[in-house]
Amino acid sequence: MNVKKILWLAPAALVIFILSRLSSWFAEYILARGIFRIFAVPIGFLTGFLPFSLAEILLYLTVVTMILLLVKFLFLMTRPGRFEVIRTWGLRFIATVSVLAFLFTVLCGGLYYRIPMSSQMNLKVQKYSREELYQTCLYLADLANQTKAEVTQTDDKGVVVVEDMKQLSADVATAYKNLEKKYPVFRYSTGKVKPVLFSRAMSYTGIVGIYCPFTVEANVNTDVAGYNRAADAAHELAHLHGFMQENEANFISYLACEESDKAYVRYSGIMLGFIYCANALYEEDQEMHRQLFDGLSEGVKADLIYENEYWDFMEKSELYEAVETASDKVNDTYLKVNGQKEGVKSYGRVVDLLIAYIGTESKESGQNGTTDETQ
Numbered sequence: 001m002n003v004k005k006i007l008w009l010a011p012a013a014l015v016i017f018i019l020s021r022l023s024s025w026f027a028e029y030i031l032a033r034g035i036f037r038i039f040a041v042p043i044g045f046l047t048g049f050l051p052f053s054l055a056e057i058l059l060y061l062t063v064v065t066m067i068l069l070l071v072k073f074l075f076l077m078t079r080p081g082r083f084e085v086i087r088t089w090g091l092r093f094i095a096t097v098s099v100l101a102f103l104f105t106v107l108c109g110g111l112y113y114r115i116p117m118s119s120q121m122n123l124k125v126q127k128y129s130r131e132e133l134y135q136t137c138l139y140l141a142d143l144a145n146q147t148k149a150e151v152t153q154t155d156d157k158g159v160v161v162v163e164d165m166k167q168l169s170a171d172v173a174t175a176y177k178n179l180e181k182k183y184p185v186f187r188y189s190t191g192k193v194k195p196v197l198f199s200r201a202m203s204y205t206g207i208v209g210i211y212c213p214f215t216v217e218a219n220v221n222t223d224v225a226g227y228n229r230a231a232d233a234a235h236e237l238a239h240l241h242g243f244m245q246e247n248e249a250n251f252i253s254y255l256a257c258e259e260s261d262k263a264y265v266r267y268s269g270i271m272l273g274f275i276y277c278a279n280a281l282y283e284e285d286q287e288m289h290r291q292l293f294d295g296l297s298e299g300v301k302a303d304l305i306y307e308n309e310y311w312d313f314m315e316k317s318e319l320y321e322a323v324e325t326a327s328d329k330v331n332d333t334y335l336k337v338n339g340q341k342e343g344v345k346s347y348g349r350v351v352d353l354l355i356a357y358i359g360t361e362s363k364e365s366g367q368n369g370t371t372d373e374t375q
Contacts, residue, residue, distance in 0.1 A: 003095045010098035013105040020110035027113040032242045035106050037188050043107075044191030044216035044240060051166075053194035053219050055212035100214070107213035108244060112338045117248045120185065123356040130284050136355050137281050137292050140274040141300075147270055148299040150263035153226075158302040160227035160264060165220070169193035171262045172233045176241075178259035186252075191216040191240040193233040199223035204320050205327035208232050211239035225307035230268035231257055244338070247349035250276065254354065271303070273354050280351045 016035070020027035047054050076085045118125045155161050162168055169192055180186040196202050199221045208221045209232040218236030220229065234253035243249055250272060257269020282289040296304075314320045 003091050006095040007091075007098050009102035010094075013098070013102040017105050017110050020113045024113055024115045027110055028115040031106065031110050032114045033185075036111060036242050039103070039106055040216050040240070040242070041188055041190050044189065047215045047217055048190055048192040050194075053196060053212075053215075053217055055194070055210075055215045055217050055219055056196055056198070058215065103214055107216065108211070108239075109338060111242050111244045114242070117243065117245075117251060118353060118356065121183070121357070123353065125352045125356045128352070128355045130281075130288075132355055132359070133277065133281055133284060133351070134288050134292075136351075136358050137274065137277045138295075139358055140270055140277060140354075141292060141295055143270045144267065144274050144300050145295075145297040147263055147267040148297060148303075151267050151299075153264050154299075157306075158299045159306045160225070160267070160303055162226040162229045162264065165193065165195040165222060168230055168233060168265075171260060171265050172230055172237060172256065175234065175256045175260035175262075175265055176237060178261075179256045182259075183255075186241050186256075189237065189241045191218060191237070193218045193220055193237065195220060195222045203314055204317070204323045206320075206323075207327060209236045211236050216240060225303060225310060227264075227271055227303040228268055228307070230260075230262075230265040231272035232268075234265075234269065235272075247353060250350035251353040251357070254350070255357075271300075273350070276350050277354060 016031065020031055073085070073089060076082070117123075151160060153161050172193060176186055176189070194217050196219050200223045202208075202221045203223050208224050208228070210219045211217070212219060218233060218240055220233050220236060222229065224232075231253050234256045235249045237256070238249035238252035241252070243252055254269045254273045257265050257272070260266050260269075278289060278292060281292065293301075
């Protein structure tokens with residue numbers, strides 16, 4: 001293929017990105033429900049056959065390849081024809097960047113500007129009161145207590161254990177199939193949940209999951225507490241469905257897990273919502289927060305204790321402090337560049353959506369507004 005023709009992908013990506021930022025209608029109906037699916041579905045279908053994370057393997061290969069290419073380039077620069085080498089390699093580099101920029105834009109970057117999930121679900125998101133927050137926490141705590149009693153995948157301490165990631169991937173995918181019956185916008189996703197081989201190393205960054213737009217894979221850290229693994233997987237799969245806003249991915253994770261017939265999946269989603277709401281309550285009223293945790297069952301407390309001990313152990317490492325701080329700053333900057341003004345704090349905005357959804361669910365006995373779908 002003519003390298004120069006590939007260079008047109010860069011301006012094409014720029015046009016798509018600008019149009020997405022200017023028009024949520026374009027981002028939703030042309031990009032998310034059109035261009036994104038054209039590329040994401042076949043790529044996700046192909047990478048889904050692999051039992052391992054192609055993104056992780058490519059990461060390691062990219063590092064090695066870049067080192068080898070640098071050595072080769074420096075060697076060629078010692079020989080005649082240096083200017084031709086610079087021109088040829090320069091074009092190839094720009095062509096590679098153009099391809100990556102295009103794929104990133106249509107499979108991730110432009111999707112940050114689609115119509116908000118709250119609008120698609122007819123949720124009235126507004127400033128909540130402390131009492132509304134507390135009642136939502138109590139609701140989720142009660143659900144967590146009830147659902148944890150149904151979970152059978154536990155160790156002798158009552159801590160949730162998830163070892164079969166293939167089964168987890170299938171269970172979460174089934175939950176999404178159930179969810180799309182309510183909200184057809186969640187159709188057309190073929191990517192799979194992939195366990196990260198070096199999950200402990202991933203923990204040093206403080207990251208529990210990551211979506212790779214170039215391979216359309218949901219990569220999940222399998223070294224952390226088992227109780228939240230299904231919710232982490234559902235969060236990353238939300239990105240595979242074209243929802244990039246982190247608060248929305250958290251909310252969609254809760255919705256998907258809610259639709260599962262597996263207790264450990266439902267429990268995982270409930271705990272995701274509970275922890276974010278409980279953290280928000282702690283900022284509002286520490287006494288209410290203490291009372292809330294006093295009401296948790298021993299089974300739920302066992303999971304939280306295990307998770308706290310895990311991260312306490314990680315935080316004692318100087319490597320963790322350095323890497324996690326850098327990773328957090330990179331992620332914060334990335335999110336802000338892509339329109340999420342609150343950066344990493346945007347994850348916690350799921351509380352607004354949960355309060356609106358649970359309040360509506362309570363008032364309407366579980367009947368929420370539906371999401372229409374352009375076929």
